[in-house]
Amino acid sequence: MHRYRTHRCADLSKQNVGETVRLSGWAHRIRDHGGLLFIDLRDHYGLTQVVVDPDSPAFKTAETVRGEWVIRVDGEVKARSAETVNSKLPTGEIEIFAREIEVLSPAKELPLPVFGEPDYPEDIRLKYRFLDLRRETLHRNIMRRTQIIAKIRSLMQETGFTEFQTPILTASSPEGARDFLVPSRLHNGMFYALPQAPQQYKQLLMMSGFDRYFQIAPCFRDEDPRADRFYGEFYQLDVEMSFVEQEDIFQTMEPVIRDVFKTFADGKRVSETFRRIPYAESMKKYGSDKPDLRNPIEMQAVTEHFAGSGFKVFAGMIANDDKVEVWAIPAKTGGSRAFCDRMNSWAQGEGQPGLGYIFWREENGAVSGAGPLAKNIGEERTEAVRNQLGLEAGDACFFVAGRPEKFVQFAGAARTRVGEELNLLDRDAYELAWIIDFPFYEWDEDEKKIDFAHNPFSMPQGGIEALETQEPLSIKAFQYDIVCNGYEIASGGIRNQLPETMVKAFELAGYSRADVEERFGGLYRAFQYGAPPHGGMAAGIDRIVMLLCGAKNLREIALFPMNQQAFDLLMGAPAEASPAQLRELGLRVAPVEKKG
Template sequence: MHRYRSHTCARLRKADVGTSVRLSGWVHRVRDHGGLLFIDLRDHYGITQIVADPDSPCFAVAETVRGEWVIRVDGEVKARTEETVNANLPTGEVEVFARDMEVLSAAKELPLPVFGEPDYPEDIRLKYRFLDLRRETLHKNIVQRTKIIADMRTRMAEAGFTEFSTPILTASSPEGARDFLVPSRLHEGKFYALPQAPQIYKQLIMVSGFDRYFQIAPCFRDEDPRADRLPGEFYQLDLEMSFVEQDEVFSTMEPVMRGVFEAFAGGKPVTQEFRRIPYDEAMRKYGSDKPDLRNPIEMQDVSEHFRGSGFKVFANILANDDKAEVWAIPAKTGGSRAFCDRMNSWAQGEGQPGLGYIFWRKEGESLGGAGPIAKNIGEERTEAIRNQLGLEDGDACFFAAGDPKKFASFAGAARTRAGEELDLVDRDRFELCWIVDFPFYEWDEEEKRLDFGHNPFTMPQGGLEALSGADPLSIKAWQYDLVCNGFEIASGGIRNHLPEVMVKAFENVGFDRATVEDRFGGLYRAFQYGAPPHGGMAAGIDRIVMLLVGAKNLREVTMFPMNQQAQDLLMSAPSEATPQQLRELSLRVVAPKKD
């Protein structure tokens, strides 16, 4: 018999009754029922119940074992009685009566519990991640992650893509975040950068004559963490295609992404036809370029109902600012003063002066609007708003006014808040859509200059002619995002492949030709030797897995994540370098001046 096991802890069934087996694993928990010991033995695959009674030769050893000890058990498989069958376990119809038991490894008192998975401080969970990973939910999430990635690889191969690896030590690239820099020992005073994305390399792969590339790519960005973005390192399904336009990228990748979701959605419906929503429309209807389409609320412009009205706050805003608008956020079933007051309080907590509203209720046979705004604008305008929005008795509407560029994100947050509070969101589905036609440029208010709105290597709609003659802020990009349930899960575009277009695009944000040639020389040179039209995208694996397993945080789908302060508590990273390491790299640490 094998030194440690004849079966895994998930394999035994009723057909194995009467056989002698050997199992090894961790003690999940021990239960003492009046001298009869029950040990739940756990390994990577599952759990089997071990029974030791006082007549067992190994009973003395069994009495000593504690949670998370590693043991080997030899014994006989027996059927459980009908009343003790555990239908929640694949092995729940059987148990193993122990004849021999060996302690392979004892465990100290645990700094966090594995059994039961109670909430526990995150710093403890990350410091002892090897224990945290033994917990059933997290363990399953990590296993599911590997299956999702394997499924992606299979689907990409079936779609005609070939996996290539790109360098990790590379040059700095303007991907929108800070680089992680790596000092060079051989080239004093110079630094490599860890890739924020394989963007330039994958374009060079297309220029090199390969047609369809993909990889499960590690990406590194020195940016602040949040629930849907980990600090430091993340992974993406990166891909690029030659001789394609936007429609072909969509038609190629929709079946892949839909298939991945359907395979792991647990029966939840998945969008069959992905909507294409222009960026401007998304911002006006949803206040976000990553809208959750499970929320049925769509905002509308109701400015005309307030222009010259008795509600002077909005009327004056519209009269004094040509850019000003009033947007309505309809809220079906939200027609109570209590709910409207809660929304108003929430808005004040978000730093807003408040959130104006109207709610409709019947008084006898008459349906009328209530609230200060309804009173000030009168019955006719209130009724016109109701009709435009299709609202009825028991419904409400909230308003935001001013320059839409300044209030759109707040209005979008109010839409989200109302949808969740009123339980309008269908949480048992995956709703995917494309957001298209992003602005090529945007105005940086802090720097008072033009900047790229998204990926600087995207082809502008209209090409060189648009870059040379159009208002820069009016130019759209062949840029697109794939959105699911309020999360951006992929981003991509049709790339610029012409050197003069590349130079002009960067000139408009203040880079001269020499700077472009210096910073992006590899790509710039490649474009001068026959570059094919090409495009692609990158899908965030961590976010996709998070959505599919129903986790709330990326740390619940990542094996060894950092904490919110970008520290690896398990490995104590980052750490100080030794004086010898600094000398070899010609570096000296200069402490920042204290205020």
């Protein structure tokens, strides 16, 4: 007999009744029923109930066993009586009558419970992550993560892609976040950077004649952590293809992403085809470039109904600035003063002066608008707003006004809030869409200059002619995102593989030809020697897993994450380097200046 087990804790069934077996695992739960001991024995695969009666040679040892002790159990498989069958367990029709128990490893009193799913302080959970990972939900999430990655690999290989590994120690690159720098011992005073993404390397692979690349790539960015973004490191499905246009990327990758979601959707509906939504349309309708399309609310401009109206606040703004717009956020079923007042209070909590509204009710067989705005703009304009938005009695509408670029983020948040408060979302769906036609450049208010809005290596729509003749902020890029349920889960673009077009694009952002040659020399040189048209994308593994696990925080789908302050409480990182380490690297830590 094997030293530790003949079976795993999920293996046994009625077919094994009468067999002598050996199991090993953790004492998940221990119950004393009037002298009869019940131990739920757990391993990675499942649970098996062990019964120890006072006449068993194992009883004396069993009495000492405590939660999370690791034990070996020898015993006979017996069928449970009909009234004690546990239909929720794969092993629920049997139990093991213990004849021998060996304690393989006792456990100290636990700093956090493993049984059940208690809400426990995060810092304790992260410090003792190895215990936290024993919990059923977290353990299941991690296993689902590995299954999702395996499915992605399988689909990519079936689609004709080859997996490559690109370097981790590399050069700094303008990917939009701070680099992690690694000091070089061999070259004092010089630094490597950890890759924010394998962007340049995957493009160089296309220059090298490889046609379809993918990688489950680790990426490193020194960005502040938040619920949907890890500090420091994350993983992405990185993809690049040669001789493709934007539509080829869509036709190739949409089935892969859809099939991954369908495989792990647990009965939820998955978009059969991904909508194509231009960036400008997404911002106007949803107030976001990563809209949650489970929310049916679509905003509309209603500026004309307020221009010259009796509502002087909006009318005056419109008269004084031809770029001012009024946007409406329709709220089906939200037509009560109590709800409208609640939304107004929420807006004030967001730093806004308030949130104007109209709600409609039926009186004497007719639908009429109510609220201060309805009184100010009058019955005819109120009815025009209702007709434009397709609203009825029992519905409401909220309004924001100003220059759209100033209020769009708040309008999007208000749309989200209304949808959540009124429970308008289809929570049994994964709504996926492409966001397309992103602006190539944006205005950097801090630096007072034009900068890249998205990926600097993308091809501008219209090529070098657009760069030479169009107003820079009007140029669109061959860039695209995939969004799902309010999250950006992938981003990509068709690449700018023409050297002169690349130089011109960077010059408009304030870089010289010398800057391009110095900072992106490898890529720039490669473009001189026959660069195929190419493009690709990167999908966030962590966010996809989070969505498919139904988790609200990335820390629920990662093995050993850091806390919100970017500390690894389990391993004690970051930590100070020893003087010897610093000397070897030629470094000295400068004291932090105290403010004030």
